[in-house]
């Protein structure tokens with residue numbers, strides 16, 4: 001029987017790539033790169049077969065979509081922030097078998113789920129950037145999962161339950177990664193360069209810090225109750241659907257883990273970022 005052996009909320013900001021590739025920015029996001037290294041080490045220690053990534057940059061408008069290609073291979077440039085993220089080569093094995101089981105279980109819950117194996121289907125940087133550091137050269141399969149910008153938090157909770165059921169039916173040891181920010185209010189153009197390392201607004205910053213306290217103390221009933229408001233009021237990245245999917249898979253308000261900070265909270269281009277391990 002398959003199982004979830006790792007779960008984490010992770011950052012994917014392009015400034016990490018700048019920190020890695022551009023001399024001028026070297027070290028700027030070292031704590032995030034170090035955090036990825038810790039997630040990688042834990043995944044290898046847990047003998048993870050497959051990374052399932054809820055990607056807030058693969059944004060869809062209808063239903064739920066999985067990239068079920070047997071191999072993810074290409075070269076990436078971000079169309080959103082091409083000056084920050086380009087020339088990223090990738091090559092990961094996919095997991096069509098687990099993807100099909102997840103699709104089936106999500107459909108059993110009455111939702112529309114589709115797996116895609118089209119040769120032109122690429123992967124977005126919400127998946128690729130973390131995978132570059134966490135899965136480069138490691139023999140771990142990958143399923144990128146889209147987030148639906150028009151879905152409700154409750155639909156995403158149910159989707160997450162379907163993911164957990166699919167994993168259970170597989171023989172896989174799975175790492176679930178919710179790839180998205182906490183608050184997500186970019187700076188206006190005239191402040192975007194100066195604000196590269198800051199969170200846009202004290203309200204957002206305080207909300208994010210309080211949320212991290214709730215996670216670290218395992219107050220999941222409180223957090224799941226406030227998640228729809230938090231997502232709306234703090235401009236959640238794709239509505240914080242990645243977080244809802246992850247918690248849905250972990251049991252929602254009955255999840256009992258206490259979040260462990262892997263990379264401390266930081267501001268990036270106005271958004272609030274973190275890496276938190278959610279013990280399973």
Ligand SMILES: [Fe+2]
Pocket residue numbers: 012013056057126180181237
């Ligand atoms: Fe993002």
